[in-house]
Amino acid sequence: MNANAIVQKLWRLCTVLRKDGITYQQYVTELTYLLFLKMMAERNREEGNIPPEYRWAALVKAEPLHKLKLYRNALTALGDPEGSLPRMVQAIFDNASTFIREPQNLTTLVTAIDELDWFSEERDQFGDLYEGLLQKNAEETKRGAGQYFTPRVLIEVLVRLMKPKPGEVIQDPAAGTGGFLIAADKVMREATDDYFTLGTKEQEFQKHQAIHGMENVPGTLRLLLMNLYLHDLDSDHVDLGDTLSDKGKTLGKADLILTNPPFGPAGGAPTRDDLSVTATVSSYQLPFVEHCIRALKPGGRAAIVLPDNVLFEDGRGKELRRMMMDWCDLHTILRLPTGIFYAQGVKTNVIFLTRGKTETGNTDDVWIYDLRAQMPKFGKTNHLTDAHFTAFEEAFGSDENGTERGEEQGVEGRWRCFTREEISARGDNLDISWLRELEEEAEEGLIEPEDIAAAIQAHLQAAMLEIEALSAELEETTLAEAPEAGE
The missing domain is CATH 3.40.50.150 (Vaccinia Virus protein VP39)
Structure with missing residues (x-):
């Protein structure tokens, strides 16, 4: 399955999570956490980066109720600034928390990610996939x-x-x-x-x-x-x-x-x-x-x-x-x-x-x-x-x-x-x-x-920028003309 097909399939899952009150941007953030864990497993890079209890295989095998608890604990542990994990891992999970409330929704998402064919015969698809998700997010918001x-x-x-x-x-x-x-x-x-x-x-x-x-x-x-x-x-x-x-x-x-x-x-x-x-x-x-x-x-x-x-x-x-x-x-x-x-x-x-x-x-x-x-x-x-x-x-x-x-x-x-x-x-x-x-x-x-509103907003923004520039110029003129102390 190519990156575009994977992007479309993952994006459709967002409709499932909307029932949990999750926005498009929150969904992409959620996918970032899960895709990182999956990527580490696919690339055999878990050693030294992900503690065994929080690795992808453990998340997949966990029962729905325990899966959500395990996932929440993983986000906290991986982003712990006092921990010994690499800077990159801590930065990605810094202050991380999940927006998912229903255990079944997390199970649906984890299962879908786990079942996808991530690699083509020629090259890794992760980068193209992630950029595709970012673009979909930008188009929708x-x-x-x-x-x-x-x-x-x-x-x-x-x-x-x-x-x-x-x-x-x-x-x-x-x-x-x-x-x-x-x-x-x-x-x-x-x-x-x-x-x-x-x-x-x-x-x-x-x-x-x-x-x-x-x-x-x-x-x-x-x-x-x-x-x-x-x-x-x-x-x-x-x-x-x-x-x-x-x-x-x-x-x-x-x-x-x-x-x-x-x-x-x-x-x-x-x-x-x-x-x-x-x-x-x-x-x-x-x-x-x-x-x-x-x-x-x-x-x-x-x-x-x-x-x-x-x-x-x-x-x-x-x-x-x-x-x-x-x-x-x-x-x-x-x-x-x-x-x-x-x-x-x-x-x-x-x-x-x-x-x-x-x-x-x-x-x-x-x-x-x-x-x-x-x-x-x-x-x-x-x-x-x-x-x-x-x-x-x-x-x-x-x-x-x-x-x-x-x-x-x-x-x-x-x-x-x-x-x-x-x-x-x-x-x-x-x-x-x-x-x-x-x-x-x-x-x-x-x-x-939404396009009409955007056009109106752009005109207002341009006007505000001109007003700010004029105000700044007037302020500089006032300061320049103000008498110095002691005059």
Whole structure:
């Protein structure tokens, strides 16, 4: 049975557990615990990781009433921070508890997992299976998972264009469930026969040093660690923490950053002392961009998913864009279609940049590809595919630093070049569009209540971001004009 078939079968079991009041996200968390135990048994890795009394075989054999008690005890014991189990096991089961109340429901789930054929003749299916479950969860939940789950097709496009290479440190400071890190590792494995063509030292680096990430939500970190482990990736440099706090400094310098940071209010300004440009900004997206600029090594590159306001916001937003174009070669902006993040009204972009060796004058031209205007409505029933990105990939060219370009298409096309002087004349506003975007007509065509609500919410969020930016700018002006003590 292939991974897709397994995903569909396991997902259908969620309807059984809904009787226990379990949500989709709780179901995926529950599956994470059970699949981890099953995986350890399948891969013969229980020794040293899972005490005998809590192993999969013991759970399968237990009677229904005892099974639920055994399972609850296992979750507590495996996540005990005072225990002697490996860090990865403790992290996955940290503060774990089951949402299942009916013993028969646990029996149904354990039996179904135990009876599935997990392995194809050629390769382990666990990684594909788990990512499939994460994607189903994101598709079903407009909030929660959908906020941090980047569409797989977009991840694969960005990884292809950025060309991760063995020996590079690859970082995602807002790692979510690990999509970017895993996709980058997959590309490098395919290029090196699963790293077998590398020397011993190089193999060790790839398995234990190459991947760096941080995630601020404990429940999401659990899914991230499970995803990494199922893809045979070490998680020593993936940690729980706020990237915008001092802990974010521990991520270190990177050769490549791939990330989709959170959008919206952050509940306060960054607490890191090195984020000087965005020190007073109380939203996520601007400080995360400054982190990426500062975290890149000279010559390092990044692809960052961002909302529209980063491209046009005044005050600190404008100062950040100037820093970005001075310190880096901001060579490409991709205007993404709406609806691809499971919410119709959210407007996003991808910025592609390369860190310069100096901190002045690194951007000469910015190329912009408009994949938003005059595009079909995307959503749950109309998915974005690789084919939608084909023309952009051809225009971007084969060089990851944007030095090989397709021909400029002018005002009638999607691909245009703007000089640094032209951008400066616009007040360093990078929110540039030239094709007519019939947004109003597109929103008039929405019929699903959840899509209509998402469009309204996106408009309100954009308005709130502008209000926050204006408030911050006014506050800075007030502080600057206030007389110093003793005057």
